[in-house]
Amino acid sequence: MRIGELATEAGVSVRALRYYEEQGLLAATRSNSGQRLYAAAAVDRVQLIQNLYAAGLASRTIAELLPCVDAKESTPESRARLAAERDRIDGQIAELIETRDRLDAIIELTERPEHSGCSIH
Structure with a gap:
């Protein structure tokens, strides 16, 4: 899905998604024309990031913890x-x-x- 679709489905701004990507919290592939493309699972990832931010965790802390979340270890x-x-x-x-x-x-x-x-x- 493209960045606008992810933003709509996850209930966040496109700017927030770009920030998450800059912080290493969210990954996208690129189409041949250079557009960001996200897997369907990115919606859950963005919602997790939002929840962690809402709980007061900093980007750096989230970035340190996400590999463990991803590995389920x-x-x-x-x-x-x-x-x-x-x-x-x-x-x-x-x-x-x-x-x-x-x-x-x-x-x-x-x-x-x-x-x-x-x-x-």
């Missing part, structure tokens, strides 16, 4: 790296839960009739 180093990333995400989740709980407390406090003087536009 892991090393002690890759497992340790993934565990460290998981722990970092767990910390972010804990912070977000704490922030949400604080917002809930403020909402509860401000729902009381005696606290109706503030307006936000």
Whole structure:
């Protein structure tokens, strides 16, 4: 499939796909006319890359981990790296839960009739 088709199917921009290719995260072949061509499996690859970015992993980390993903194997180093990333995400989740709980407390406090003087536009 061509780059525009992949972008549409994966829900990303063409620019993002070019960036992934520059970072070594995504590979394409070239047609005789020089157009990028991707295998159907590239849709899943792009979605995995998107998920890893959304989890806060950097391009470099993703590039280091993808060969293990591709080989469906892991090393002690890759497992340790993934565990460290998981722990970092767990910390972010804990912070977000704490922030949400604080917002809930403020909402509860401000729902009381005696606290109706503030307006936000």
